[in-house]
Amino acid sequence: MGNAVEPIGRMTPYGPEHLAVLGITVVVAIALVLLGRRIRGTEHEERVLRTLGWVMLGATVGWTIWGMLPGNWNIDQSLPFHYSDALRLITAIALLTRAGWAIAICYYWGLTLNLQSLITPDLNYFDYPVLEFVMYWFLHVVAFVVPIMFIWGLGYRPTWRGYGITYLATVVWAGIALVVNAITGANYGYLSRGPEGASILDILGPWPIYIFWEGVIIAVVWALMTWPWQTAGRRRYPIVDKFGTMRRKPMSRGDTLSTDVTLSAQSAATKRAQSR
Numbered sequence: 001m002g003n004a005v006e007p008i009g010r011m012t013p014y015g016p017e018h019l020a021v022l023g024i025t026v027v028v029a030i031a032l033v034l035l036g037r038r039i040r041g042t043e044h045e046e047r048v049l050r051t052l053g054w055v056m057l058g059a060t061v062g063w064t065i066w067g068m069l070p071g072n073w074n075i076d077q078s079l080p081f082h083y084s085d086a087l088r089l090i091t092a093i094a095l096l097t098r099a100g101w102a103i104a105i106c107y108y109w110g111l112t113l114n115l116q117s118l119i120t121p122d123l124n125y126f127d128y129p130v131l132e133f134v135m136y137w138f139l140h141v142v143a144f145v146v147p148i149m150f151i152w153g154l155g156y157r158p159t160w161r162g163y164g165i166t167y168l169a170t171v172v173w174a175g176i177a178l179v180v181n182a183i184t185g186a187n188y189g190y191l192s193r194g195p196e197g198a199s200i201l202d203i204l205g206p207w208p209i210y211i212f213w214e215g216v217i218i219a220v221v222w223a224l225m226t227w228p229w230q231t232a233g234r235r236r237y238p239i240v241d242k243f244g245t246m247r248r249k250p251m252s253r254g255d256t257l258s259t260d261v262t263l264s265a266q267s268a269a270t271k272r273a274q275s276r
Contacts, residue, residue: 011123011133018121021137025118029145036153041251045154053095056142060088063135081177081188083113083170087143095146100241103150104162105169108222110147113170114140120199155249157229157237162245163222170218174211 011017039045064085067078080086087109094102117140123133150156177189187193191211194201204210204217229247237247 011121013121017133021141022118025141025144028141029148032145032149033153036149040154049095049098052142052146053092053097056088056095056146057092059135059139059142060092063139075184076186079180079184079186079188081180081186083109083173083177083189084117084140084143086173087114088139091143091146094150098240100162100239100246101165101243103147103156104158104245105166106143106147107151107156107158108163108166108218108225109170110143111225112218112221114143116200118144120195122195122199155251156240157234157247157249158226159239159244159247160226160230161243163226165243165245167219167222171215 035048039048064080066072067074072078080089087106090102090105091110093099094106121136121140123136151158174189174191178191180186180188181192190199190201193207194210201210201214204213234247234249237249240246240248
């Protein structure tokens, strides 16, 4: 199917560019939580989420096609079989549809598996360093901040069923990636060998031992990410999908009053503008 291509450069972890992006990520995450709380229950919620979803879907599809063009083809990078590749598409689906299963996978994958790409990025440059830098960070940062907005901004809460479905999806995707790796000699999902640079996997032992410990660790960490949302009061929140993967916290009276005030102010401003 093609040979691996040697990179022409590599981003230095924790250099100025990396630290700047991490700082921007924190700011964007906080801003989206505040935005989510402001637009929740208003006519703007649907519009904002769908706009973000179409942007993410367009960037995901466009970047995948770009990587498959003859001049950019690289067997180790171009096929969409990394977990991050699947996560980008699922993030777009979550934004466009608010499907519970998609939000659940975004939550668990986006805040753990994807986090490795933020903390210990494996970013090699092949042809267009600026473009490759921008797209790498845009796609990974969006996949990280969107679940934060869903959970802490828009009031979605994962369930144990969402935990189980996400873990099953993780195992299935690993099986697919292993088959692709066996056929192509690539290393999608880092399931056939560790990343070339330093990564969190280095402390888990050599391949394939680190795969076993990854499975154990994510099972425990995801359980801890689910447990806080399972108190008696929170279990009474309504289920939002037929699979039972997500609940959503009802808006409090204060939230409702705030929304009413916001809508009233917007309506008054619109009437003033129309009268001019």
